[in-house]
Amino acid sequence: MxxxxxxxxxxxxxxxxxxxxxxxxxxxxxxxxxxxxxxxxxxxxxxxxxxxxxxxxxxxxxxSYVKQRAMTVKTKLTLMTSLTIAMSIGFFFMGQVPAGRIILAFVWLFHIVFFLFGIKTIKAERQESAPQQEC
Known part of the structure; x- marks a missing residue:
């Protein structure tokens, strides 16, 4: 153990x-x-x-994801972009395997739909405070 x-x-x-x-x-x-x-x-x-x-x-x-099951737009876009690039590489190398390409396309589509509709979107919290105005 x-x-x-x-x-x-x-x-x-x-x-x-x-x-x-x-x-x-x-x-x-x-x-x-x-x-x-x-x-x-x-x-x-x-x-x-x-x-x-x-x-x-x-x-x-x-x-935010662990506590609220939600992500910011930036996080969602980063994940979807990375996923799309990775799946595109696999899709490219499966040129001689049409069944593999179809499966990859369905997996990619499922992930995109999941990120868009299955995970709530929250607004990003500002890390820095607004500067104080002097009168």
Whole structure:
């Protein structure tokens, strides 16, 4: 059992790193990596799970989805764009496999419909306050 927890903890750290990179790089989505990290930490280490839940990375990318089952427009667009690019690459390489292309097209369509209609959209909260006007 300890080996399983160590593997999950190491995987959580790796996924957190990939999620941090995804938060900065436009085409790499942070969301799935951070969801995976949260799952791994929840099952491996209370200390890491608490740290992760209090990190800015979690609060900026996952908190709204976990608490409200909702995402900002920016998060939805980033995920849908990344998904479309990944599916397009697979679609391109399946040129000789029409059944594979049809399956990929249905999977892509399902994901797009899910993000548009299955997940609520919330407004992004402003991080910085408006500057004070002097009279």
């Amino acid at each position: 300890k080996i399983k927890k160590k593997i999950l903890c190491a995987l959580g750290i790796l996924l957190t790193g990939l999620g941090a990179v995804g938060a900065v790089v436009p085409l790499l989505p942070a969301f799935p990596f951070l969801m995976g990290a949260m799952f791994c930490f929840a099952r491996s280490s209370e200390k890491f799970h608490t740290w992760f839940m209090n990190s800015r990375l979690y609060k900026n990318n996952l908190e």
